[in-house]
Structure formats: C-alpha cells, structure tokens
Amino acid sequence: MDPTATFPGAATRAHVEGVPRIQQDAFFCGPTAIAMVMQWAGSDIQQDQIAELAFSPRARGTYQADMIGSSRRLGQLAVEISTFDQLLTEVAAGHPVIVFQNLGLGIAPVWHYGVVTGYDLERDAVYLNSGQEDQMVLPFDLFQRTWQRGGNWALVVLPPDDLPVSVAETRVLSAAAALERVDQLRAAETLYQTGAKQWPDSWLWQFGLGNALYAQGDLRGARAALRYARAIAPDVPEIRSNLAHVEAELGG
Template sequence: ALNWSGLPVSPEELTDEVFTPARKGSLQTALISAARRHGRIAYISTGMEVIFSEVAAGHPVIILQNLGLSWYPVWHYSVVVGYDLPKKFVILRSGDTARKIMPSRVFAKTWARSNYWGLLILRPDQLPAMAKKDLFLEAVLGLEKARQFRAAIHGYKTALTRWPQNLTAIMGIGNCHYALGELKDAESVFRETVRLHPKEGSPLNNLAQILFEQGRNQEALEAAKKAVSLGGPLSGVYEKTLEEIQAGAP
C-alpha cells in the first residue's frame, strides 16, 4: 500500500519497521506509525461496503485476518486489491502472492475476527472515497503529532477542499507553520481564521502568541484580551497566554 501511494518501500524495509518479535508479527499501531513516518495519511476504514468502495476508487486497503481459530489465532495482514460481487470472491495481495482469490464468505469470516479492521494509506493530497470528516482530520492530526508538519499542512488543505472553512483544519495549518518556525505564514493563517470564525478564541490566542514572539507586544495584548473575553472551554489557556504576555511586555 505504501508502494501504491508513491513511496518505493519494499516489504522487507516495512517489515523491519513494524515487526514486533515478541508477538511474531506487526501491530496495527506499528503499521500506522510507519505510514506516518513516511509522510502518509493512515486512515482507519472498516466494513465490507466501505472497503469495496475504496477499492473501486483505486485505493487498496490493508486488512487484518485471523486465518486460524478463535482459540488458536493466526493473524495475517493482506491487501484487498479487487473483488467480484456476482462471483462472490475477493482478490488479495497476501505475502508473496500477488493475486490470491478468496471466497467472499471465507474472507468475511476471517476478517470479522479483527472487528473488520482496515487501513488506507494515502498521500496527503488524497481523500478516501468514503471520507468521514472527523476520521480524516484525526488521521491528519496523526501526521502532525508525528512531526510530519509539511505533509500535515497538505492533508489539512485537502480536508478544506471537502469541508471549507473547517476550524480544525485551518488551525492545524497554522499550528504546523508555527512548528516549522514559519511565523509569518502562521500569522497569516490565524488572521484569516479570526475573520472566518470571529466567535472562536483559539485563533486569537495563537495569533497573540505569534505576535508576542515577534516582539509586537501591543498587538499581542489586544489579541490575547479578545480571546479571554470570548471565553469557552479553553479560557484557562487564553488567560495564561495573556498573563505571559503581560509579564513579558515592557
């Protein structure tokens, strides 16, 4: 799936990254982390209808199967690359087998044992065919947490093509620019966010911090006071920012 998303990573290289000797296999979290380290969006995708829609859109899906028994599990990762509903079979890339045909009934039974766990690995400029806003934004946030800030910026911008003016996505872009030390770009993003979401304190708070770090104390104070006046669940954070600016301002 990483190869499909444009990264020339061999199975051997990926195995070295995600193989867990104690479990004699790869954990789902390790696969997700590996994708993020390579600057790719790891999007959880579950359910037969959902993964078939993704495959139809050209997105192969990594799935986890138990090929053994409930009391003697044999966990195995495969990649769903095709299916034939009339003939009732699924096409998998499994291990060294590039095209494994599995009856739909067997596939469903073995996949159900992992609670229908599936994983899409996408470039930051791609959306899942069946994209859900919160799941996609969470996946992009995973890139940001992995310090893949440039890729995360692209991911958040992709989210905005589907969900324009989304606060989480715009804030994410600003936060990533800030993390990269691009204060002017971050300032521009947060100013635009204030314009689009005038009743939200977070963009004002972040703008205040950036202005303060640039030595523009009076502007920073004004933004911080506005954030505090708006209140909300993060009012304590806004108050702390204001206190720090007041303490540091000449």
C-alpha cells in the first residue's frame, strides 16, 4: 500500500497530543483503551474501574458492546466507525480512536484493543497506544490487515461537549438518546446542547434537550428548549404534545 496514493484527500500527518500510555493489566486491553481516551479528555478514571463495567472474566476480555455500553455509562459520547477514511479524519481532527485488532493469525487469533493516536502517510506509519508503555508503530498495510481481521471495528469515545467529525448527525443523536437510557442525563443534556450548536436548524436537538431537562426536573429549561424546537418545526406533533405537558405542569 502507498498511503499517500490510497488516501489522497487526507492530511499528510496527524498526531493527537496528550494521550497517556498505560500499562494494561492482564486481559484488560479494552478497559485500558477506554481509560487512555478518558484520561486524555481530563478524567482520572483507572482501568480497573472501567473493568468493573466492561470486563467479562469468562471471555477473558471485553466485548465490543461492553466497550460502547461502559463508555456511555461513564457519561461519554461513544460512536462506532468502520472505514479508514473515518479513522484518519477523526485523528486529523484531534480525536484518538479505539480500534479492535487481531494481532495473530486466523488459526491463532490474538484479539486486542489499541488506541490510534497518529499517522504519517509519507513515513508509512500508524501510531498506537497499545496497552504498553512503548508506542506501537505499524506500516499502513500491516495495520490494515490486523484491523480487517478484527472486523474493521473502531470506536470514537469523547466527552459530550466534543463531536466526532466523520459520522452523520443521526448517529450522534442516537448516541445522545443512549446516554438518556443509561441515566446519564447531564451528559445527554450537554451533548444535545453541543449538537444544537452544530446543527442549529434541526429541531431534534432542542427536542432532546427539552426532554433531558424535564427528566432532571428543570421544567423551565425544558419549556424554553421545547419552545425553541417548536419555532424551528411548528408542525411536529411530538413537540406540541411535550410542550403542552410541561406548560400544564408549570401552570399547576
């Protein structure tokens, strides 16, 4: 693979500053990967705390669904991506990306989660924090093979005031709704506010914000957000219904 020819639209090189390298405990590559991206974002969480939510002793590892679920239960925006272009775009935007790799062979798989922190097309190098104190550096072709053997699965985990740049608005909305489902209402509120700034003409963000505020008991905030949603989309019955409900409670 010639990376400069394969990805002509990508930035030539990118590096995400400040992602810590954490020596993983045995079989804790998943929790360690989440700890690295959360510590990069300012949290002091440790891999063993994440393992309490994500690690499966019987499997001696962490399922992908638990990587997503534990990140959301910790108040993070978690969105899957699956293409090389998306991965490079996120890293170029300053976002580390968790990837699932098979570092072994088909008959002897070695499943592993690492964190892509940078790349250099001209040097043919992908840089990963991989559960060790030393940085892992792989040629693009070798990285691609190990990632393909892992199903091209990757996860962007960010605080809710930062948005991924390579996924559709609907995917981010789904992530916000998922935060509500795990009772991370403050995180959902922040994500709805962030999304409303990014997509100001979409009523769904103000509608979601109103619902999240209502669930936290902030009726006046919910009314303001739902009125904003109604101004954007006056004919949506769900907005009118929820707004009427909030106004009735305030009136009472």
